[in-house]
Amino acid sequence: MINHPFRRTFGGACVILICLGLILPAGAVELDPVGSSSGTVTIANGDPVFIHGIATGQPRNGLQLWIISHNYLKVTTLAVNDDDTYLYELKPADTQNLASGQYFFLVQHPMVNGQFDIVYDPSSGTIINRQLGTGKEIFKLSGSGSLQGPDSAQALVEAIGSQNIDDTFATYSFFISPPAAFINPVGDLYAGDKFTLSGSTNLAAGDELMIEVVSSSFKPTDKSQSGEFSGTSGVVKVVPGSGGYNRWSFDVDATAFKPDEYIVKVSGIVQDVTASTYFTILIGPRPVTATATVTATVTTAVPTTTLLPATMATTPRSPLPCGIAALALLAVWASIRKNG
Secondary structure (H helix, E strand, O other): OEOOOEEEEOOHHHHHHHHHHHOOOOOOOOEEOOOOOOEEEEEEOOOOEEEEEEEOOOOOOOEEEEEEEOOEEEEEEEOOOOOOEEEEEEOHHHHHOOOOEEEEEEEEEOOOOOOOOEEEEOOOOEEEEHHHOOOOEEEEOOOOOOOOHHHHHHHHHHHHOOOOOOOEEEEEEEEEEOOOEEEOOOOOEEOOOEEEEEEEEOOOOOOEEEEEEEEOOOOOOOOOOOOOOOEEEEEEEOEOOOOOOEEEEEEEEOOOOOOEEEEEEEEEOOOOOEEEEEEEEEOOOOOOOOOOOOOOOOOOOOOOOOOOOHHHOOOOOOOHHHHHHHHHHHHHHHHHHHHO
């Protein structure tokens, strides 16, 4: 495992290398790398790198570490601790002088027979397969006519992974690049805003960055003059990120900032890295955006009954009873005259 941010996926050759490492037959002794990943790691020149993992079986000769790149080769042995862990450190002075590019490393376990069956002969620059007889050269790893970069790493994996070799291994790949820091776009802000500056970097988690925010119109003045300063500064630590870069962030309270253009500068405390950008503080406070809301109302027509007022309600009278009464009176009157 490498203690550093993951950044990009393996190239085609490295994918083959990882796959070959995963399909090796399991043995009584297992090499179990901690934090195995399908992604590669990017580190900045001058940052330390820790390669560590677990190797069971207590190999008496320890483990063999190979680090391969263009024009770079390192082969060394690693001791295995009583708790089955191993650790190797590339110090800042080591990575500071490494050329930019991809680096492949392999941790080799001798397995049951206790010896490394694939070894490097520095005198000839060749890789030797001990199982095929003493001095049996497979290919050249360094010097004139040697394989380069990913080709040499793939050849090494194929050699250790061959059927007559009981050694097993774990593989990784990482990139070296100059220190870099990036600032996310800020945009226009308003006096009184509280916001967070943020960005990414290839520096290791735990490295420190100085963040400075200052008005672009600020300049030193004579001590007899009143110089108005508007800005802020502070130190932040790099934290683990995703997608290949680590992250940093810095909270800013612009309550006392005057409307102006501002410069953001990010610089490394130890590493030689800088980045800068600009943003503008507008006259505040931030305007409130009005939102128009339209409500649609659906009305269903319901038949209604109109009632007349009580004073207008009448019951019509029939004319027939009145006519009968008049006839009866006439009949009575006629009878009285006749008898009279």
